[in-house]
Amino acid sequence: MPGHPDNPPAIEAVELTKVYGQGNTEVRAMQDVSLRVERGEVLALLGPSGAGKSTLLTALGLINPPTRGRIVIGGVPVLDGEQALVDLRGFRRRHLGFVFQKANLIPFLTALQNVQIALEINDHPPRQARHRALELLGYLGVAERSGNLPEALSGGQQQRVAVARALANHPDLILADEPTAALDSHRGRQVMELFARVAHERGAGVIVVTHDHRALDVFDRTLEMEDGKLLPPAPGVSPHY
Amino acid sequence: MNLAAQDIRHNLGRFALTAVGIGLLLMIVLGMSGIYRGMIDDALVVVDRIGADFWVVQRGTRGPFAEISRLPANLEHRIAAVPGVARARNFVSHSVQREAQGRPLRMTVHGLAWPGDKGEWVNLVAGRPLAQAHYEFIADASLGLPLGERVPLGKDVFTVVGITRGMVSSGGDGLAFFTVADAQAIQFDESGEAVRLERAARLERGGDQDVGRTSPFLLQRGSGPASGIPALARPMVSAITVKLAEGADPGRVAATLAGWPDVSVHARADQEELLVRGMIDKARRQIGLFRVLLVIISTIIMALILYTLTLDKIHDIAMLKLMGARNGMIIGLILQQALLLGMLGFGIAWLLGGWVFPRFPRRVLITPADLWGLGLVVVFISVFSSLLGIWKAMRVEPNKVLS
Numbered sequence: 001m002p003g004h005p006d007n008p009p010a011i012e013a014v015e016l017t018k019v020y021g022q023g024n025t026e027v028r029a030m031q032d033v034s035l036r037v038e039r040g041e042v043l044a045l046l047g048p049s050g051a052g053k054s055t056l057l058t059a060l061g062l063i064n065p066p067t068r069g070r071i072v073i074g075g076v077p078v079l080d081g082e083q084a085l086v087d088l089r090g091f092r093r094r095h096l097g098f099v100f101q102k103a104n105l106i107p108f109l110t111a112l113q114n115v116q117i118a119l120e121i122n123d124h125p126p127r128q129a130r131h132r133a134l135e136l137l138g139y140l141g142v143a144e145r146s147g148n149l150p151e152a153l154s155g156g157q158q159q160r161v162a163v164a165r166a167l168a169n170h171p172d173l174i175l176a177d178e179p180t181a182a183l184d185s186h187r188g189r190q191v192m193e194l195f196a197r198v199a200h201e202r203g204a205g206v207i208v209v210t211h212d213h214r215a216l217d218v219f220d221r222t223l224e225m226e227d228g229k230l231l232p233p234a235p236g237v238s239p240h241y
Numbered sequence: 242m243n244l245a246a247q248d249i250r251h252n253l254g255r256f257a258l259t260a261v262g263i264g265l266l267l268m269i270v271l272g273m274s275g276i277y278r279g280m281i282d283d284a285l286v287v288v289d290r291i292g293a294d295f296w297v298v299q300r301g302t303r304g305p306f307a308e309i310s311r312l313p314a315n316l317e318h319r320i321a322a323v324p325g326v327a328r329a330r331n332f333v334s335h336s337v338q339r340e341a342q343g344r345p346l347r348m349t350v351h352g353l354a355w356p357g358d359k360g361e362w363v364n365l366v367a368g369r370p371l372a373q374a375h376y377e378f379i380a381d382a383s384l385g386l387p388l389g390e391r392v393p394l395g396k397d398v399f400t401v402v403g404i405t406r407g408m409v410s411s412g413g414d415g416l417a418f419f420t421v422a423d424a425q426a427i428q429f430d431e432s433g434e435a436v437r438l439e440r441a442a443r444l445e446r447g448g449d450q451d452v453g454r455t456s457p458f459l460l461q462r463g464s465g466p467a468s469g470i471p472a473l474a475r476p477m478v479s480a481i482t483v484k485l486a487e488g489a490d491p492g493r494v495a496a497t498l499a500g501w502p503d504v505s506v507h508a509r510a511d512q513e514e515l516l517v518r519g520m521i522d523k524a525r526r527q528i529g530l531f532r533v534l535l536v537i538i539s540t541i542i543m544a545l546i547l548y549t550l551t552l553d554k555i556h557d558i559a560m561l562k563l564m565g566a567r568n569g570m571i572i573g574l575i576l577q578q579a580l581l582l583g584m585l586g587f588g589i590a591w592l593l594g595g596w597v598f599p600r601f602p603r604r605v606l607i608t609p610a611d612l613w614g615l616g617l618v619v620v621f622i623s624v625f626s627s628l629l630g631i632w633k634a635m636r637v638e639p640n641k642v643l644s
Contacts (some may be wrong), residue, residue, distance in 0.1 A: 063639045063640045092639075098563055104556070107251065108248045109244075109247055116242060117564075121566045122565070149251070
């Protein structure tokens with residue numbers, strides 16, 4: 001699925017390398033990783049602990065820039081090595097959504113407010129933000145819990161609210177780091193299906209780091225990492241890189 | 242959406258308790274200021290109320306409020322004769338400690354120059370001014386003496402005929418207003434035995450001298466009451482207060498009086514300055530330093546509390562940063578909480594102080610200027626103490642969410 005100039009991929013990463021320390025203490029957490037995710041595509045990133053998945057995810061999320069390599073999101077070059085080419089925080093605000101193993105909802109805000117705050121951060125007027133937050137919670141099936149604090153929600157409900165928050169600003173890319181690790185298999189599959197639905201219906205690229213092999217059929221594509229490198233794709237699968 | 246308000250609502254109990262703690266600290270800061278103001282006001286109340294233009298005191302002394310001053314009582318007549326003087330009155334002031342109804346009664350005795358001064362100027366809240374030359378007095382409410390109470394002082398019993406409020410000495414003792422003669426009688430009271438011994442001594446001294454031998458009648462008087470001996474001076478007074486006639490030139494009157502070799506003259510402003518700068522200066526500085534210490538302590542405590550509150554939210558702040566929240570939003574969250582904490586503390590200090598301070602043994606006077614001043618200090622310490630939390634929040638990396 002090569003990207004068209006008018007419809008650039010959700011993300012394109014070229015030869016990302018992350019090095020911690022130097023000399024005898026140098027550790028290469030990620031080595032020459034390149035990948036591309038189209039809009040509407042759901043990608044699973046697999047690999048054992050310490051493979052470099054989270055390093056890749058934080059690099060793609062503009063949280064922890066790579067030592068070398070380039071990242072282009074939605075057609076906009078954002079990182080060249082450690083050098084930021086845009087205001088990273090502002091770019092995250094407008095173009096990225098995050099979901100983690102823990103929902104990481106703000107405990108003093110209700111479910112509705114947790115989604116609403118993401119919109120207000122992106123300069124949406126409060127009334128409009130509230131309206132959209134309610135709509136998203138409805139879309140994810142937790143509208144009836146919108147007035148509850150996170151502590152009153154189940155793990156699955158919290159994760160749905162976190163997904164709603166990640167979707168709030170129509171991101172080009174959603175990055176999810178083991179979002180089902182704290183859920184039972186049924187709930188875990190529901191969340192994975194949710195990502196697929198979001199990607200297909202809303203046109204966002206989704207990268208999900210997971211250990212859970214039971215719901216891999218939900219994904220459009222899977223990639224595996226080991227020792228900081230992407231492994232060659234399985235036979236029969238057409239990789240973009 | 243106001244994140245600070247939402248966080249406070251979620252942690253209302255802890256926030257309220259913290260605000261109460263800050264409020265108590267600020268109440269002490271406010272109280273210290275009030276004690277200082279009260280001391281000044283108490284010290285100046287008599288000088289202000291008497292309203293004398295000049296205070297004439299013993300030569301070389303600074304007046305009755307700063308040190309012992311003794312003047313002959315008849316000096317008032319000499320001063321009254323100076324052109325431009327409308328009124329000159331004896332002033333007697335001294336402290337006594339007696340026992341009344343089984344409890345210690347400490348008061349500052351003030352002499353009113355009866356009959357010219359019956360104490361009409363005293364701020365009476367009950368009863369009446371003095372109506373006779375002896376055996377009556379006006380007591381400040383802080384002495385706890387009710388109207389009609391009979392109090393033995395010296396060899397006489399005095400009746401409370403008027404009650405005043407808020408009139409205490411710079412030492413905090415309630416004032417009691419007697420006629421000058423009664424005030425002197427209380428001050429110079431001697432036991433019968435002491436009087437008898439003094440008379441016997443006079444008789445013996447007189448008998449040893451020519452005048453005693455040649456004038457037996459004089460010797461006979463010497464063994465009698467002191468009032469029967471014109472050569473013995475009348476009891477001394479502390480000062481003479483002078484009120485100028487309308488249109489009189491104060492400089493000229495002061496120059497005339499200052500030219501006399503036996504007295505010194507102080508204007509009312511001088512007396513006030515002496516009281517404020519002299520008597521209570523050390524207390525003022527001590528209280529001032531204590532206030533500074535309390536403000537520093539409050540700032541440190543507030544800073545620690547806000548830092549702890551920020552640490553509790555560090556994960557949430559990291560999440561907000563990850564979502565792209567601007568620094569202004571995060572600083573606003575901490576700063577608004579700091580200011581609200583400070584303002585609530587200020588309000589608690591004000592309300593609680595209004596209830597507690599009137600129960601203090603000494604007057605605690607809170608002026609609007611002090612309240613505004615403390616308000617500004619609270620804003621300052623709120624902002625200053627939030628810096629540590631803001632510093633911590635600014636250093637948080639978004640990837641902290643992953644840890």
